[in-house]
Amino acid sequence: MNLHFEPARADAIFFALGDATRRNILSRLMRGPASITELADHAAITKTAVGQHMALLQDCALAKSEKRGRVRTCRFDPAGLRTLQGWIDYHREEWTGRLGRLGEILDD
Secondary structure: OOOOOOHHHHHHHHHHHOOHHHHHHHHHHHOOOEEHHHHHHHHOOOHHHHHHHHHHHHHOOOEEEEEEOOEEEEEEOOHHHHHHHHHHHHHHHHHHHHHHHHHHHHHO
């Protein structure tokens, strides 16, 4: 079986997206870069909590951050979504093949 995605990485991304606060942070970052303070205000949580959520989002390539001076700026990273697209494509191919075989059986 030739996988077009990394199952463990896809699992980590699904886990990250399973949390409403992380989805909220990610949605905000998709509109443009933001500081940890801006994200904390947007999500109504502490800066420490944002940092923890950002660490998880960075681990699965959904976000990036960099520190300039005293400000940590966070950005959306599309690499994680490409992993999910690979997962979707893989399963679409699998089910398209199964449905095609089912159609052949029903035609007989």
